[in-house]
Structures are given as structure tokens and as C-alpha cells.
Amino acid sequence: MRLPIWSGVATLAVSLTLYPLFEGGAWLWGSLGAVLAVTVAGVVSSRLTLPGWAAPVLGLVALGVYLTAVYTGEKAWALLVPTKESAGALLDLLATGFADIQRFAAPVPDDPPIAMLTTAGVGLIAIVVDLFVTRLRRAALAGLPLLALFTVPAAVLPDPIGWPAFILGALGFTSLLIADGRERVGHWGRAVLVRRSRAAESGNQETADTRGLRLSGKRIGFTAIALAVVLPALLPTLEPDPLFGFGVGGSGKGKGGTISVPDPVANLRGRLQLPENTAVLSYTSSDDAPRYLRIYALDVFDGERWTMTKMKGRPENRVDQGPLPPPPGLAPSTKTSRVETDIQISDDVDPLEFLPLPYPPQLVRAEGDWRADVDSLMVFSSGDLASGLQYQVVSTEPEPTADQLDASSERPEIDPRYVQLPELPTRIRELATEIAADSPTKYEAAVKLQQFFTRTGGFTYSLETQGHNTEALTDFLIQSRTGYCEQFASAMAVLARSIGIPARVAIGYTGGTKIESRWEVRTHDSHAWPELYFEGVGWLAFEPTPAGSAGQGTARVPDYSLPRPAETTPSTDDPSTSPTTGSDTPSGAPNSRDRLRELDPEGVYSGPITPVETTPLWVTIGLGVAALLVLLLIPAMVRLVIRNRRVRALTWKISGPSDEVTARAEKVDRSVAAAWAELDDVLCDYGMARAPSETPRALARRLTQQHEFDAEAAGSITAIASAVERLLFARDPGSITPLKRELRIVRRALAATASRGRRIRATLLPPSTLLRMRGMGERVLDGFDRLENIRLWSRAARKNA
Structure with a gap:
């Protein structure tokens, strides 16, 4: 039932x-x-x-x-x-x-x-x-x-x-x-009652002690729950997102230590399908031109989805330390344009630990602990959120010519992971080879791949898709040819890798729409696009997603990715195709604070900022160990508090004649009770616990004989026992003096008879306090037992009804 x-x-x-x-x-x-x-x-x-x-x-x-x-x-x-x-x-x-x-x-x-x-x-x-x-x-x-x-x-x-x-x-x-x-x-029969009756406690009725039986299951359950909640708070987190969001390495604002990376692809589709097209951010740029704002760079494809490798953002890569690391692959001789962008994130944006930035960023001024990943130049934080943040970005965007891209190295010096692919259907690799046929350079092949999606392949844009795994990718490329930006970006990146072009998938926002003096980016401007790598130029964005009314409205095709007229296509052997020299920035990629003023002559960067180092890992681990030690010392601290409270009760003063009778009696009672309770705890801590049937006089006699107390210790324990018996049994206790000195002598004598290990345990993990804490836990669990045994009406009442 x-x-x-x-x-x-x-x-x-x-x-x-x-x-x-x-x-x-x-x-x-x-x-x-x-x-x-x-x-x-x-x-x-x-x-x-x-x-x-x-x-x-x-x-x-x-x-x-x-x-x-x-x-x-x-x-x-x-x-x-x-x-x-x-x-x-x-x-x-x-x-x-x-x-x-x-x-x-x-x-x-x-x-x-x-x-x-x-x-x-x-x-x-x-x-x-x-x-x-x-x-x-x-x-x-x-x-x-x-x-x-x-x-x-x-x-x-x-x-x-x-x-x-x-x-x-x-x-x-x-x-x-x-x-x-x-x-x-x-x-098996009627269950044993979990609560002891008062008669049993007073000795009038004998009952079996079933406390261990009744509490074992509950102890295991409650202990497991407590450990599952408390341990993550004490241990450093090695992975993103601990289960309950707190601890040494928790993510989120003010928690520091790790970075929470949600599934960018799932979030992208969710934002595109939201019925409300709410504002996400707005920005202005020095050239008043729209530009893509990248958040994530996904470089690993496992056949099911695109993910990113572990980011490397060391303390020296904080954005307030000066220029960011140089963009991978960008040669000093490549012509670049310097653009300053001021970005304002909406207060209502979902928790975001990455900054939307134009690529490649060279200087970021943002409040908080924001760091740049060395390989991808993503800027992230483990302790701050982008919601409501206003920040400035200086980017040096390459302006490559078709001739320069044609002349880029056939074997780029880049990590091999950017061309790695899982086992794919043969039809996909054959399609990539067919599209890139007769392309003399990798750049020409990349342009043909983009044209395949935007013009010649017969693709259409739709959010009604069937996922992004290998089967969905094959269906998108071979059969349905219908999808949204993530599938276009993923498919082009896979085809590019199939013919040896390093590629990855970027996720962020398109340039948005111009409203008065600012560009406004909304939820439906969320976008994914491929980035392809060319030696000497670095990573370049391509746009395979159809734009305009047939696709994503604010998507724009970069000028360098447009096909050249056939009559102007130069040969790669022509000396006139040598890379364009000159740059808007000084030659040499800026990578130190000494070049800061050359990069930022208009003062977007505010100047020297004192480095704020984050807590090293060894300090974090040390704090966790210290917290664990404090937790283990709780019994010792409780024992110390109880002892000090009792010691204060061992002495008393009478304020005047009118206080002689009532106040003295109350203070004597409290003093003797405190001395006896403290002696009881000391005996328990040293493994000499008093038997329940042992009288104070018998206890004093046993301790004196068993441990061979000297005359002073024997007199002190006898004085304490005599005071307790007189207070308990005498009609007139008579004159009882404070017992502080006697208790100190007895405690010192008992400590001298105990081993060193026993004394250390009595100090750090006193058994008397542990037993008291155990009793509190048993009373809490007894409360749950009472809730379980509640009956709406008694069995006798049901019979009478």
C-alpha cells in the first residue's frame, strides 16, 4: 500500500x-x-x-x-x-x-x-x-x-x-x-519500534538496542547526499560546469576557475528559432561598416558535431596586459586595415562568458578578467559575464588580394588537427574533389566551394532540418540540399578539409542592421560560417549561406571570396602576383607592450594597468586543503568552547548579603555540575569512561588505585566526588568551595597516564564531542521516524468506527 x-x-x-x-x-x-x-x-x-x-x-x-x-x-x-x-x-x-x-x-x-x-x-x-x-x-x-x-x-x-x-x-x-x-x-512480522519508551529509558522495561539497525540505511543515504553536495565545494574542478555550480572551480560570475562552454550549435539553432527577434548588442566602428562578430571557433569534427579544443588563456594573455597574441599565419608584409569598434552588450542577453569580436582582434579594452586563447584569439572569462558590458576592440583586418591568396603556401605551417576528418562516406570526398576539379590553387578551390553552395549547387535555406551528424551531412550535400547556416558552414568546412584546406567553423553574429548611428545585432542575426586558412594571410571567413530573402538576410559575402573575371585571372608564375607590401600598421605583428602606442595612437587603450594575477593552482588546492582541515577541526573547536564555558562556571562571587542564600545555591549547583560534566568528558576523551552504575566515590577510588595518583591528585578527585555526592544526597550540602584548581590537577594527572596518541586524539578529535554530535544526528533521524509512524487515527479508533 x-x-x-x-x-x-x-x-x-x-x-x-x-x-x-x-x-x-x-x-x-x-x-x-x-x-x-x-x-x-x-x-x-x-x-x-x-x-x-x-x-x-x-x-x-x-x-x-x-x-x-x-x-x-x-x-x-x-x-x-x-x-x-x-x-x-x-x-x-x-x-x-x-x-x-x-x-x-x-x-x-x-x-x-x-x-x-x-x-x-x-x-x-x-x-x-x-x-x-x-x-x-x-x-x-x-x-x-x-x-x-x-x-x-x-x-x-x-x-x-x-x-x-x-x-x-x-x-x-x-x-x-x-x-x-x-x-x-x-x-517477517511486526517491525521493531524505532523510538524507545520512557519506561525503557528509566530502567522499568528491558528492550533491545536497535539504534544501529534503524539508523544504518538512513545514515548511508544522508551521508551520500551530503558528500555529493559538499565535496564539489571543497575540491578544485577539473572540467567545466560542476554539477551544482559552486566550489573552488565553479563557473559563473564571481566563481572563477573554469569556463562554462555550452553547446554552440544547439544554442545557435535555438536562437534562430525564437519567435522574438530581440536585440543582443549594438556597435559602432571607425569605418562605419558592418562586420561579423565571432564568439566561438570550433576546430574538431568527430562525425557528429563540431567542438573546440581546450583553450589556453594564461595570466599573461589577459586583455588588460596589452596587445593580444599575433594572429596565426598573418605575415608582416600582408596589407591590413586598422578598425576600432565600440560594442555594447544588452543587459538581457543570456549568461555569456565569451566576447563577440571582429577577427582578428589585436587590442581589447574590457572591464574584468578577460583572456585571449592563444590559437583562436577567442576572448573569454572564468569569472565575469558579458551581459551589459561595454568594451572597445582594435582589429587589424587583412586585405588580401586574389593574387596573394593564389600564391599562398600549398603546405601551410599549421596544426594538423585543422585538416583531420573522421571516416566519411565516399560520396562526400568525391563531391569535394569534383567541385575543386581544375582549380590550380587552394584559393580557387575555396572560391568554387563557396559558389557551389550559393549559386551552382541548388541549395535552399530552411530551419526545418534533421540534425548535424554524418547522416544529416550526407543528406544535406547529396539529396535534400536544404538547411540553415550551421549546416552550410559545417559542410563547407568538411569539404575544404577533404581537399587539404585547413578549416574550422565560427559561430557568432552577422553585422546586423544600421539604425541611426549604430549597428544593431538581434537574435536572428546569430550565424555560423567557415574560416579557411591561407599561409601569410591567416584565417579568412567565407560565406556559403544564401543571403537575402532566400536565406539569412544580414549575411554578406567577403570581397576576396568572389570569383574573378576569367580574363583577369593571372598566372601564379607571373612576377606581378607577388604579395602586396605595406600596411596601415608598422611591419611586424605587435606582440608586446612596447608597440602599444604605435598600434593605438588615438588612445583606445587607457594605458598601463597593474597586472592582477589570478590565484595559482597550488594556492587554490591549498585553500581547499585548509577548508578540509577546518572542517575536521570542528569537533576540537566545539570541545574547546564547551570546556571554556564550564571553566567560567567553576568560580563564583557573592555580590552581597541579600544574595547570600539564593544566588550562592544556584552558583554552587552550576559549578559542581560543570566540574562533574567536564570530568566525565575528560575520562571519555582519554578512554577511561565512567560506568553508568559507578558512584562518584567509587570512581575516585578506582582512578586513584588504577593510575596510582599522588597525594595531590588523589585529594583533588576525592574533593570533586565528595562535592557531587553532598550536592546530590545531603540535605544541607554545607560549604562547597570552587573546584577549578581540583579539576585542573585531576585533568593533568589523567593526561600523564594516557599515551601520546591518546592525548593527540583527545585534542583534535575528542570522543566526547563526537558522541554528542552523533546523538544530535540520531535525534534528527528520530524525527524522520516519527513522521513515518504518524497515523491519522489509531487502530482502536478504526475498530470503534
Whole structure:
């Protein structure tokens, strides 16, 4: 009877982790109703002792009736019983929900199709959990469907899951395991009561000590949950995005240590499919021309998706240290144009730890700890966000001529990873060779590849696509030839690598639209494009995505990638094709602070800034170890506080004659009680604990004889025992002097008889304090036991009813 209820509770607790995926709460109330419907069906199945196979069938029926009543009740018979029309409407909502989830990025709007899809999914998880727990009696295996539900936000969201949601889900699963254990024990007879009666505690009734049995399972569960939450906060994070978003290496604003890199491709598609085309940023440039603003450079293709290699942003690569590293492959003799860009990021933009920049940036002035990746010149931060940031960029953009690109090296000096490809279908490599046929240079082949997508290949632009893996890539290139910017960019980069041209995929924004004096970039200007490498010029952007009304409206084809008229095509052997010399900047790529003024004569860069070094790794690890040591020293600190409080109670003063009777008695009582309690703890810490039946006088005698106390120590322990007995049993305790000196002598004598290891343990991990903390934990767990044993009415009341 209990197991179906706890199955529903566990499912609902884990489903709370889905809350960051939605903008509203309709999905939550719908899921609550679905879990209740499945739970009621499970309780009915248990009451009627239906066969195991019938229980999930009844759960499916209950879920179907609930979904019909909530979402298509107007087309059902009596608002409940499904009909052909209501079933068709549910299927339509289901299809619409799938389409909406693919269109929107999280958090998705909480419209009826998406809410219905989520409700149905949570209901199905509840049915599977009930099947494992109640019918198959495999409660541990029920964690698999719950884990599948938990991994949905973990896989979709770029931000970590909040620890409160994790704790609720973990407590739900732990409670399910405890309920299953109680159910199994119940088959053997009546369970042992977990609470001790007062009669038993007073000695009037003998009962078995079942504390270890009743607490073992809960200790394991609560300890596992606590370790899962606390350990990430104490250990340095080696990977992006720790589960709960805090710790030494957490990501996000103010947390420092690592950089959170979401899936750029998934985010790109989500932004393009958003119904609202909101403003993302605006900028002005010194030449008043639009330009692409790159965020990510993806250089690894595994056959499924494009990703980026690990970034290298050392402290010396902070943007406030001066010019950025020189652009890879850009020769000093290549003509460049110097452009200054002022960029303002919207306050409402999603958390972004990368700066949108024109390529190649040479100087960035931005507030915060922003660093440049040496290879790609992406600028990122592990502790600051771009939202609301205003920054300035100086870029030196190459102006290559077709002749110079023709003359670029056939074997570029660049990392081989930029031409690596997984095993691809033969048709793709053959297509690349066919397109590049009769091209005398790599540059001519790149231009033909771009023309293939924009003119000769018959491609069309559409956001309704089937993904970006190898199968989708083959379908895009060979059959459908329909896709959006990410597929165009990915396909051209793959074809370029197939014929030996280094290539990668850039993701960011197109130039946007001119509004008054500023260029405005909106959500639908999100874009992906390929970057191809040519020795002496470096990385150049190409544009294979159709522009204008047939494609992405603000996409622009670079001038250098346009085909040359046939009559002006020069030979690569003509001496007139030598690279153009001269530059708007001094020869030599700027890579030091000494060249700063030559690069920035108008003062975009504000001048010398004192370097702010981030915390080295060894310091971070040391802080984590120090925090762990402080945690381990908590028992010692608690013991010290308790001892000091007792020592202050060992002495007293009488303020005057009127205070002689009442105040003296109270202070004497507190002093003797403090001395006896402190002596009890000292004995426990040194492994000489007093037996419960041992009187103070017997304790003093045993310690004196067993440890051969000298006359002073024997007199002190006898004085303490005598004071305790007089206070407890004498009608008139008489005159009792403060016991501070006696307690100090006894403690020193006991320490002298203990080993060095025992004394160290008594100082750092005092057993008396550990036992006290253990007792507090047992009382907390007893509170959970009381909640489990609550009955709405007693068994006798039910009989009388």
C-alpha cells in the first residue's frame, strides 16, 4: 500500500529538477496530476491484488484518462472518457510539442503542447518506477528511469543544476528505498519500534538496542547526499560546469576557475528559432561598416558535431596586459586595415562568458578578467559575464588580394588537427574533389566551394532540418540540399578539409542592421560560417549561406571570396602576383607592450594597468586543503568552547548579603555540575569512561588505585566526588568551595597516564564531542521516524468506527 505512494513521491521529487527548462509552472501542475493519477492506479492495483502485468496497464489507462480530461476534455465523452476525436487531438498536441521543443531554446514557453508532452513523459516515468518498485520488487532499479529524468536538464542546460533540486530528488529516492526496506521487513512480522519508551529509558522495561539497525540505511543515504553536495565545494574542478555550480572551480560570475562552454550549435539553432527577434548588442566602428562578430571557433569534427579544443588563456594573455597574441599565419608584409569598434552588450542577453569580436582582434579594452586563447584569439572569462558590458576592440583586418591568396603556401605551417576528418562516406570526398576539379590553387578551390553552395549547387535555406551528424551531412550535400547556416558552414568546412584546406567553423553574429548611428545585432542575426586558412594571410571567413530573402538576410559575402573575371585571372608564375607590401600598421605583428602606442595612437587603450594575477593552482588546492582541515577541526573547536564555558562556571562571587542564600545555591549547583560534566568528558576523551552504575566515590577510588595518583591528585578527585555526592544526597550540602584548581590537577594527572596518541586524539578529535554530535544526528533521524509512524487515527479508533 505504501510503495505506490512512495514511488509517486520519488518521481515527483526528481521531476522538480526540470523547472529551469520552462518559463511557467503549468507543466508542474500537470505533472503533479499525472503522478497522482498513476499513484491512485497503483494503490488500486495493490488493493485488488491484480497480476503484475495488469498494474502498468491500469496506470496507462489512468494516465490516458487524465491527459484527456485536462487537455482535450471538450472532445471526450463526459469530459473523461477518450474518444476518437480526443485521441486525435492528443496526438496533434504531442506532435506540436515535439516540434516546439526543437524550435525553442531553454527556457521554453509553457504552452499547452509542451506542457502536455512534459506531463505525459513524467507520467510514463511514474508508471515505470511503480512497475520496478511495487510489482518487480526491485526498488534500486527504479533509479534508472529516475536518472533518465534527472539527466534531461543536465544534458540540455548550459548552467549547472541547483543543489536544492538535487537534494529533493535524492531524498525522494532515498525515502523510496527506506519504504521498500520497511516493506520487506514487515513480511517477517511486526517491525521493531524505532523510538524507545520512557519506561525503557528509566530502567522499568528491558528492550533491545536497535539504534544501529534503524539508523544504518538512513545514515548511508544522508551521508551520500551530503558528500555529493559538499565535496564539489571543497575540491578544485577539473572540467567545466560542476554539477551544482559552486566550489573552488565553479563557473559563473564571481566563481572563477573554469569556463562554462555550452553547446554552440544547439544554442545557435535555438536562437534562430525564437519567435522574438530581440536585440543582443549594438556597435559602432571607425569605418562605419558592418562586420561579423565571432564568439566561438570550433576546430574538431568527430562525425557528429563540431567542438573546440581546450583553450589556453594564461595570466599573461589577459586583455588588460596589452596587445593580444599575433594572429596565426598573418605575415608582416600582408596589407591590413586598422578598425576600432565600440560594442555594447544588452543587459538581457543570456549568461555569456565569451566576447563577440571582429577577427582578428589585436587590442581589447574590457572591464574584468578577460583572456585571449592563444590559437583562436577567442576572448573569454572564468569569472565575469558579458551581459551589459561595454568594451572597445582594435582589429587589424587583412586585405588580401586574389593574387596573394593564389600564391599562398600549398603546405601551410599549421596544426594538423585543422585538416583531420573522421571516416566519411565516399560520396562526400568525391563531391569535394569534383567541385575543386581544375582549380590550380587552394584559393580557387575555396572560391568554387563557396559558389557551389550559393549559386551552382541548388541549395535552399530552411530551419526545418534533421540534425548535424554524418547522416544529416550526407543528406544535406547529396539529396535534400536544404538547411540553415550551421549546416552550410559545417559542410563547407568538411569539404575544404577533404581537399587539404585547413578549416574550422565560427559561430557568432552577422553585422546586423544600421539604425541611426549604430549597428544593431538581434537574435536572428546569430550565424555560423567557415574560416579557411591561407599561409601569410591567416584565417579568412567565407560565406556559403544564401543571403537575402532566400536565406539569412544580414549575411554578406567577403570581397576576396568572389570569383574573378576569367580574363583577369593571372598566372601564379607571373612576377606581378607577388604579395602586396605595406600596411596601415608598422611591419611586424605587435606582440608586446612596447608597440602599444604605435598600434593605438588615438588612445583606445587607457594605458598601463597593474597586472592582477589570478590565484595559482597550488594556492587554490591549498585553500581547499585548509577548508578540509577546518572542517575536521570542528569537533576540537566545539570541545574547546564547551570546556571554556564550564571553566567560567567553576568560580563564583557573592555580590552581597541579600544574595547570600539564593544566588550562592544556584552558583554552587552550576559549578559542581560543570566540574562533574567536564570530568566525565575528560575520562571519555582519554578512554577511561565512567560506568553508568559507578558512584562518584567509587570512581575516585578506582582512578586513584588504577593510575596510582599522588597525594595531590588523589585529594583533588576525592574533593570533586565528595562535592557531587553532598550536592546530590545531603540535605544541607554545607560549604562547597570552587573546584577549578581540583579539576585542573585531576585533568593533568589523567593526561600523564594516557599515551601520546591518546592525548593527540583527545585534542583534535575528542570522543566526547563526537558522541554528542552523533546523538544530535540520531535525534534528527528520530524525527524522520516519527513522521513515518504518524497515523491519522489509531487502530482502536478504526475498530470503534
